[in-house]
Amino acid sequence: MKADSRLRAALDRLESPPRAVDWSLLLFVSAEVVTGLVSFTVGVPEGWPLFWLHRALGVGIVALLAWKLARVRRRLTNPNLWRRSTALSVLTLVTALGSLATGIVWVFGLDVRISYWTLLSVHVGFGLALLPLVVAHAATRFRAPRRVDFERRRTAVRYTVLLAAGAVVYRIQEALNDLFDTPGADRRFTGSQPRDGEGNGSFPITSWVADDPDPIDREDYRLRVDGLVSEPVELTADELAAGHETEALLDCTSGWYTVQEWGGIRVGDLLDAAGDVGEDAAYVRFTSVTGYRWSLPLDEAREALLATHVGGERLRHGHGAPARLVAPDRRGFQWVKWVTQVEVRSEYDLGQWVVTLISGFD
Numbered sequence: 365m366k367a368d369s370r371l372r373a374a375l376d377r378l379e380s381p382p383r384a385v386d387w388s389l390l391l392f393v394s395a396e397v398v399t400g401l402v403s404f405t406v407g408v409p410e411g412w413p414l415f416w417l418h419r420a421l422g423v424g425i426v427a428l429l430a431w432k433l434a435r436v437r438r439r440l441t442n443p444n445l446w447r448r449s450t451a452l453s454v455l456t457l458v459t460a461l462g463s464l465a466t467g468i469v470w471v472f473g474l475d476v477r478i479s480y481w482t483l484l485s486v487h488v489g490f491g492l493a494l495l496p497l498v499v500a501h502a503a504t505r506f507r508a509p510r511r512v513d514f515e516r517r518r519t520a521v522r523y524t525v526l527l528a529a530g531a532v533v534y535r536i537q538e539a540l541n542d543l544f545d546t547p548g549a550d551r552r553f554t555g556s557q558p559r560d561g562e563g564n565g566s567f568p569i570t571s572w573v574a575d576d577p578d579p580i581d582r583e584d585y586r587l588r589v590d591g592l593v594s595e596p597v598e599l600t601a602d603e604l605a606a607g608h609e610t611e612a613l614l615d616c617t618s619g620w621y622t623v624q625e626w627g628g629i630r631v632g633d634l635l636d637a638a639g640d641v642g643e644d645a646a647y648v649r650f651t652s653v654t655g656y657r658w659s660l661p662l663d664e665a666r667e668a669l670l671a672t673h674v675g676g677e678r679l680r681h682g683h684g685a686p687a688r689l690v691a692p693d694r695r696g697f698q699w700v701k702w703v704t705q706v707e708v709r710s711e712y713d714l715g716q717w718v719v720t721l722i723s724g725f726d
């Protein structure tokens with residue numbers, strides 16, 4: 365056999381039976397949505413495998429989709445074979461290509477902005493739309509998975525090869541980015557691109573969906589520290605500008621990061637100003653004037669900063685003046701802006717996951 369035909373034979377052996385390709389696509393797309401969403405909550409470098417899995421699965425989808433298209437292309441190109449469900453198939457395909465294309469372009473560091481959406485946000489939008497489409501598409505031509513299509517050892521080998529190939533492809537992409545010194549070369553393990561410089565003007569103002577309060581009057585502003593503390597207090601903006609400084613990295617899930625010198629008061633000192641914390645104290649919740657809120661475990665919260673300054677300048681309104689949370693190793697959406705209440709609590713706040721999505725809507 366010639367090398368060429370040997371390669372082809374190897375690829376054929378790797379290709380799964382049609383039904384297995386279809387079910388694998390559903391599985392891979394579901395796994396992409398899960399790894400993508402969970403990755404939004406990961407800010408520590410130890411979380412890197414999750415991001416790599418997301419990328420490897422993405423490359424795997426390219427291969428699965430190529431096999432699938434090679435099989436069904438006539439159903440798409442021959443009008444005589446069009447059925448009612450073909451429209452859904454085409455929409456699903458376009459959405460899949462949209463999420464793949466935006467993901468691939470993002471990886472090379474290109475950032476075409478669509479109004480205030482970064483390309484990464486568009487990628488997320490395509491991905492979230494894709495899952496219901498794939499499910500609906502699968503339902504129109506439902507065929508239960510059969511044992512023979514998923515013979516255990518072969519399936520395990522196929523998936524392993526697909527994911528390993530995906531990781532290799534991603535590694536090659538990294539090398540190409542370095543070689544040609546593209547903007548993609550400076551991305552963090554989270555995929556975020558750097559925003560360089562110091563102070564208010566050097567990084568974007570990002571609010572999650574609809575949070576957009578009026579500027580807070582500095583003189584009238586009071587921060588309330590309460591909950592499970594022996595002496596609840598109210599502090600002025602000047603009292604918060606205690607001069608504690610810390611360098612911390614803000615990494616937004618829309619795909620950018622910045623390293624800044626933040627100034628303000630350590631949350632530990634803030635809590636000490638409110639007497640003793642109660643026995644059951646376990647979380648500290650930071651609430652914005654808009655209702656947007658997030659909590660940190662007590663020990664982590666003590667080390668966090670309530671910032672009034674960035675890069676030596678007083679925080680501007682857009683970045684959360686008079687005071688915003690600086691929570692190192694947490695993703696940007698957890699860095700609550702315009703904080704008006706710091707509350708010591710005994711219980712985890714599940715509602716924060718919903719509130720951050722809908723706060724600001726009337």
Ligand SMILES: Nc1nc2c(c(=O)[nH]1)N[C@H]1C(S)=C(S)[C@@H](COP(=O)(O)O)O[C@H]1N2
Nearest residue numbers: 569570571572575616652656683696697701
């Ligand atoms: N109250 C409030 N805080 C918020 C947000 C918001 O929408 N409302 N957006 C969060 C998000 S998604 C990010 S990335 C950071 C962005 O901070 P910046 O606008 O100072 O860059 O603030 C976070 N804090």
Ligand SMILES: [Mo]
Nearest residue numbers: 616617696697
């Ligand atoms: Mo963000």
